[in-house]
Amino acid sequence: MSISLDEAVELTRTGDVWVFRGRSVPDRAIQSITNSPVNHVGMAVVLDDMPPLMWHAELGRSLPDLWSGTHQRGVQLHDLRDAVCVWANRYGQRAWLRQLDPPADGEMEQAVLRTIARLDGTPFPSTAQLAWRWVRGRVPSLPRPRLSALALPGRPGSRPAPATEGNPGSPAPQGNSATHANSATSGNPTGSAGERDRALETAYCAEVVAVTYEAMGLLPAGRRPNWYDPGRFWSGDDLGLAADARLGAEIEVRVPPR
Numbered sequence: 001m002s003i004s005l006d007e008a009v010e011l012t013r014t015g016d017v018w019v020f021r022g023r024s025v026p027d028r029a030i031q032s033i034t035n036s037p038v039n040h041v042g043m044a045v046v047l048d049d050m051p052p053l054m055w056h057a058e059l060g061r062s063l064p065d066l067w068s069g070t071h072q073r074g075v076q077l078h079d080l081r082d083a084v085c086v087w088a089n090r091y092g093q094r095a096w097l098r099q100l101d102p103p104a105d106g107e108m109e110q111a112v113l114r115t116i117a118r119l120d121g122t123p124f125p126s127t128a129q130l131a132w133r134w135v136r137g138r139v140p141s142l143p144r145p146r147l148s149a150l151a152l153p154g155r156p157g158s159r160p161a162p163a164t165e166g167n168p169g170s171p172a173p174q175g176n177s178a179t180h181a182n183s184a185t186s187g188n189p190t191g192s193a194g195e196r197d198r199a200l201e202t203a204y205c206a207e208v209v210a211v212t213y214e215a216m217g218l219l220p221a222g223r224r225p226n227w228y229d230p231g232r233f234w235s236g237d238d239l240g241l242a243a244d245a246r247l248g249a250e251i252e253v254r255v256p257p258r
Contacts, residue, residue: 001249001252002251002252002254003097003253004253005081005255008084011097012046012080013103014045014046014100014103014104015104015108015112015218016043016044016099017247018041018044018054018056018084018095018098018253019095019096019098019230019233020038020041020094021093022040023092027093036231036234037234038233039093040056040087041056041206043208043213045112047109051081052079053066053077054078054079054080055208055209056076056083056209057074057076057207057208058073058076059124060073060086063076063078063079064078065078065121067120067121068120068121074123074202075119075120075208076120085256085258088255089258095253096250096251096252096253097250097251098235099248099251100248101246101248102244108218111212112212112215112216114215116212122201122203123201124204206230206233207225207226209233210228211225217242219240219242220242235249
């Protein structure tokens with residue numbers, strides 16, 4: 001099934017996913033490493049009377065970021081039609097639309113705006129950083145020793161700090177040991193959205209969409225953003241969306257040449 005870009009722009013809603021497939025060497029490398037037919041993903045943002053927007057991360061700065069009003073690299077909010085045309089005509093990509101069902105509600109849209117306010121302008125990683133972060137996203141996290149619980153050499157009488165609520169270095173209560181073990185072995189450490197955002201000194205496209213989906217309540221909280229890659233948002237993979245939410249099949253979008 002394929003539709004025109006005009007039809008796709010008219011059809012798209014907040015939370016819909018746009019995926020892209022290119023033929024350049026970097027595009028092929030991403031597809032090979034992630035074992036996916038796609039190499040880029042963005043999310044539609046459609047609010048009130050505004051034109052449909054594309055929320056994504058890219059290395060280029062050919063379009064103005066509509067949140068900051070400047071041309072910048074990294075995490076950006078673009079006019080959706082212009083963004084798709086750039087990716088199709090300048091970068092040589094094919095585009096597909098996957099629709100979120102049921103559509104995002106007002107509370108989800110507010111979560112999207114808060115995420116945009118937090119992440120817009122975050123730099124795009126270098127190629128080496130991108131590869132390393134993708135690999136790290138698939139390696140389970142190992143628990144770190146708590147220094148407060150160790151007897152340091154040359155310091156007789158060292159002992160664990162009291163296990164108080166206000167002391168982050170204190171040992172975890174016994175009742176949470178299973179939770180910590182599961183988190184460590186699954187590679188999905190818990191943490192607030194703010195903590196994870198602060199850890200995103202750079203961000204690539206799939207991380208941006210994943211963090212936004214998590215804020216919308218569509219993805220489980222606590223999973224590391226670098227666990228995601230563009231292929232996770234292709235129908236050949238299973239995102240495990242919350243509740244009854246699902247993404248529809250890919251609809252190819254025909255983009256006119258410019």
